[in-house]
Amino acid sequence: MSDDKEGVMPHVITTHTYRHDECMPSGETLISKDVHFDQIGDWLRKGWADMAHAPLGSLFYGLASALTIMLTMAAFRGTPPLMLIAGATFIFIMPFLAMGLYYLAYRLEKGLSPNLIQSIFAWRSNASNIALFALTLGGILSFWLMMAIVIAGGVRSEQLLIVNTNQGMLGFLTSEAGVMFLAAFFLLGAAVLAVVFMVSVVTMPLMLRDERVAVVPAMIMSYRVTMQNKGVMAAWALTLGILATLGIVTMGIGMVVIMPLLGYASWHAFNDLVEISEEA
Numbered sequence: 001m002s003d004d005k006e007g008v009m010p011h012v013i014t015t016h017t018y019r020h021d022e023c024m025p026s027g028e029t030l031i032s033k034d035v036h037f038d039q040i041g042d043w044l045r046k047g048w049a050d051m052a053h054a055p056l057g058s059l060f061y062g063l064a065s066a067l068t069i070m071l072t073m074a075a076f077r078g079t080p081p082l083m084l085i086a087g088a089t090f091i092f093i094m095p096f097l098a099m100g101l102y103y104l105a106y107r108l109e110k111g112l113s114p115n116l117i118q119s120i121f122a123w124r125s126n127a128s129n130i131a132l133f134a135l136t137l138g139g140i141l142s143f144w145l146m147m148a149i150v151i152a153g154g155v156r157s158e159q160l161l162i163v164n165t166n167q168g169m170l171g172f173l174t175s176e177a178g179v180m181f182l183a184a185f186f187l188l189g190a191a192v193l194a195v196v197f198m199v200s201v202v203t204m205p206l207m208l209r210d211e212r213v214a215v216v217p218a219m220i221m222s223y224r225v226t227m228q229n230k231g232v233m234a235a236w237a238l239t240l241g242i243l244a245t246l247g248i249v250t251m252g253i254g255m256v257v258i259m260p261l262l263g264y265a266s267w268h269a270f271n272d273l274v275e276i277s278e279e280a
Helices: 039-051 055-075 080-097 099-107 118-122 121-156 169-173 178-198 203-209 217-226 230-249 255-273
Strands: 018-023 029-032 274-277
Touching: 029 217, 029 230, 029 255, 039 099, 039 230, 039 255, 039 274, 055 080, 055 099, 055 118, 055 230, 055 255, 080 099, 080 178, 080 203, 080 230, 080 274, 099 118, 099 121, 099 203, 099 255, 118 121, 121 203, 121 217, 121 255, 178 203, 178 217, 178 230, 203 217, 203 255, 217 230, 230 255, 255 274
Parallel strands: none
Antiparallel strands: 018 029, 029 274
16 A cells, blocks of 8 residues: 555454465465355445445445446447446446545554545556556456357347337347347356456455555465355355446446445455465
8 A cells, every 4th residue: 555654464363264375476475264154244244334434435436436337328328238238347347446445444444544535546556567457357348348249249139229219128128139138148247257256356455455466466366265265255246246236227326335335345355365474
């Protein structure tokens, strides 16, 4: 973190079982840990508490997320397939919108007051690696979008793009072509989002917590903790997906609360999954 730099703040060691030590070239050791299903509720409760302690920052990022979804949905209102793709694309950019929330949670964790302005520029502490991570997710997103276009063409795109304005999205969802598109879209989307989740669940908070950690080791650690906690991580991914979907289908209104809640909760999940030690 660029603010109030005091080195890497050690985490409090809990009763988790350590599963793997990864020594970094810069000298610190990343320790992946076991988590349990009941901790998902703890992450959400802590996230809710953080919202109360940082109301201005929470409202800012919640409104920013809601406005992004509203504008995107409005832009593609006449083409439901593109509206769905645009809405789902928001899930890819959530880790970057959440960076400021991670920073606010970090300050609260240290007993410092939340600083909205500094949170907006939190990415500067590890800008090059965060940019590389953005390019990585951008490549995955581009692949998904190209495949979605192919799917649309394969299920009679001329029908998908013609919508009864009186029925809107309902007319699309109840059409034969719409059902076929949705089935293929969500099957592909689930596979792509699973990959994204595995390589990103702790990547961004890890690079913000310790600016010495590069993007590749961070992604490797993210994949490793996911594989070591398959059941819990699957449940956590499902929780994130359901809540994010609720925020999207409410035309972004739900994101005013959901985005800060998930951002803070994800920070606490990271703290329970990864410990940073200075001992090589």
